[in-house]
Each structure stands twice: as C-alpha cells, then as structure tokens.
Amino acid sequence: MPLMKITDLTKNFGGLAAVSNVSLDIDQGDLVGLIGPNGAGKTTFFNLLTGVYVPSQGTVELQVDGKMQKLNGKHPDVISGLGLARTFQNIRLFADLTVLENVLIAMHREQGPSLFHALLRTQNHYQQEAKLKAEALDLLRIFNLDQLCQEKAKNLAYGQQRRLEIVRALALHPKILFLDEPAAGMNPNETAELTQLIAQIQADFDLTVVLIEHDMSLVMDICQKIFVLEYGRLIAQGGPKEIQANPQVIRAYLGGDGD
Ligand SMILES: Nc1ncnc2c1ncn2[C@@H]1O[C@H](COP(=O)(O)OP(=O)(O)OP(=O)(O)O)[C@@H](O)[C@H]1O
Numbered sequence: 001m002p003l004m005k006i007t008d009l010t011k012n013f014g015g016l017a018a019v020s021n022v023s024l025d026i027d028q029g030d031l032v033g034l035i036g037p038n039g040a041g042k043t044t045f046f047n048l049l050t051g052v053y054v055p056s057q058g059t060v061e062l063q064v065d066g067k068m069q070k071l072n073g074k075h076p077d078v079i080s081g082l083g084l085a086r087t088f089q090n091i092r093l094f095a096d097l098t099v100l101e102n103v104l105i106a107m108h109r110e111q112g113p114s115l116f117h118a119l120l121r122t123q124n125h126y127q128q129e130a131k132l133k134a135e136a137l138d139l140l141r142i143f144n145l146d147q148l149c150q151e152k153a154k155n156l157a158y159g160q161q162r163r164l165e166i167v168r169a170l171a172l173h174p175k176i177l178f179l180d181e182p183a184a185g186m187n188p189n190e191t192a193e194l195t196q197l198i199a200q201i202q203a204d205f206d207l208t209v210v211l212i213e214h215d216m217s218l219v220m221d222i223c224q225k226i227f228v229l230e231y232g233r234l235i236a237q238g239g240p241k242e243i244q245a246n247p248q249v250i251r252a253y254l255g256g257d258g259d
Pocket residue numbers: 013016018036037038039040041042043044045
C-alpha cells in the first residue's frame with residue numbers, strides 16, 4: 001500500500017489546467033524529485049497535496065493507521081496534523097524573532113504546553129518548555145544553525161534562512177516532508193551541503209521526502225525516483241538515469257521555455 005496515492009488530480013484556474021489528470025504513488029521512505037520547466041504545475045501540485053488548493057477533480061489519499069484516507073477538502077492544518085509538513089518557495093519566517101523562537105513557535109503549534117499549564121506557570125509547563133527547547137537546539141545543530149539560535153531570523157544569510165525553514169518543518173515531526181525549491185538562491189557549495197543534509201535527515205528521521213528543485217545536481221544526486229511535469233501533465237517517472245535519457249523529458253527542457 002503506498003503512503004500517498006494521487007489519482008487523476010486536476011486543478012483548473014479559469015481556462016488553464018495547471019495540473020491535469022496526474023496519477024502517481026509515493027511510497028514510504030521514498031526520496032522523490034518533482035521536476036519540470038517553469039510553469040509546469042509543480043507548486044500547484046504541492047498546494048493540492050497539502051490542502052492549500054482544493055482539487056477541481058481527482059483524489060489525494062494518505063495512508064493513516066494502515067488505511068487510505070482522503071485528504072480532499074481537508075484544511076491545511078488538519079493535513080499537517082496527519083503528518084505532512086512543507087516549506088514554501090518564498091521564505092516564510094518570523095523575521096523579527098530569533099532563530100530558536102522560530103522553531104519553538106512551529107513546535108508549539110503541534111505539541112506545545114497547554115494554555116492551562118502556561119497560564120498557571122506550573123512545573124509541568126517549565127519541564128515541557130525545556131524539553132522543546134532542547135529538541136529545537138538538536139535540530140538546529142544538524143543544520144549548523146545552533147550557534148545562531150539567538151540571532152534574529154532576518155539577519156541570517158539567505159541559505160541559512162532556507163535551512164531554518166526546513167528545521168521548522170521538521171519540528172512538526174512529519175511523515176512526509178515537502179520541500180519547494182530548497183536550494184533556490186544558494187551558491188554551489190551551499191547546495192552541495194544541503195543535498196547531503198536532505199539525504200541525511202531522510203535516513204535519520206525515517207522520512208519520506210518530496211522535493212521540487214530546478215538544480216539538477218541536487219535532484220540527480222539524491223532522488224531515487226523522479227516525476228516530471230510539463231504543462232500540468234505527468235510526462236515521465238523513473239530513476240535519475242532513466243529520466244536523463246528520456247526523450248520526452250529532454251524535449252520538454254530543451255524545446256520548452258524552461259531552464
Ligand atoms: N493561483 C493561480 N491563479 C491562476 N493561475 C495560476 C495560479 N497559480 C499558478 N497558476 C498558473 O498555473 C501554472 C502552473 O504554475 P505553478 O506555479 O504551479 O508552476 P511551477 O512548475 O511551480 O513553476 P515554477 O517552476 O516557475 O515555480 C502557471 O501557468 C501559472 O501561471
């Protein structure tokens with residue numbers, strides 16, 4: 001049974017089919033790349049899977065406790081609660097809060113101390129706060145951001161902000177992590193470092209990762225399976241070698257208006 005099953009998924013914006021009849025499965029433990037030229041429908045696809053958009057047609061199902069459960073029409077917060085976390089193409093941090101506070105806020109949304117304990121400042125409250133802080137620092141350490149934990153997010157370099165976004169998503173303890181162009185704006189060294197980090201957290205946290213990325217070195221290095229969209233349609237799927245040799249994919253990139 002797949003972890004996620006996407007069937008005939010379609011999203012129309014007026015007369016434009018941004019995603020068109022896409023069917024695919026994502027298996028537990030996959031590290032999946034979603035590629036395609038600009039405007040192919042990749043971000044729209046993510047938005048459909050994470051509840052930001054309601055599909056015009058088709059279904060998105062997630063395996064929960066051994067059964068496939070329909071996600072269509074569920075609020076993004078409910079979907080997030082079922083184990084889907086994501087980052088966005090545009091960085092969405094709290095610019096004036098510290099690095100640590102940015103992570104703690106994400107954690108509080110998921111598992112923070114109850115209002116009752118917080119208001120009464122109970123011992124339980126302080127213990128839970130200390131536990132969350134320790135966990136946040138552990139995650140920040142993996143991404144080499146622990147030394148910057150008291151720095152305001154807006155003062156971080158661009159690549160560091162992107163890494164902090166991933167830490168915030170990981171803090172939700174997701175089953176599936178969706179990364180929308182995690183290496184965008186990074187230099188080649190930062191991209192190489194991030195590539196290894198993504199592979200490492202996928203293994204260490206037993207995660208399923210789905211990423212949109214234009215940087216082919218990242219995709220081909222670590223993705224075991226690649227899905228290719230063009231004009232909203234799924235035109236190919238397979239391993240990195242297969243995809244690189246696929247004539248339809250080559251034509252989409254060379255003949256289209258993509259990168
Ligand atoms: N909210 C919207 N309303 C209308 N059209 C939209 C909307 N969102 C996306 N589109 C259109 O849908 C198509 C797919 O866009 P999408 O952003 O999903 O592509 P993408 O593959 O993520 O592109 P990129 O690689 O440039 O980020 C594009 O033609 C885009 O202009």
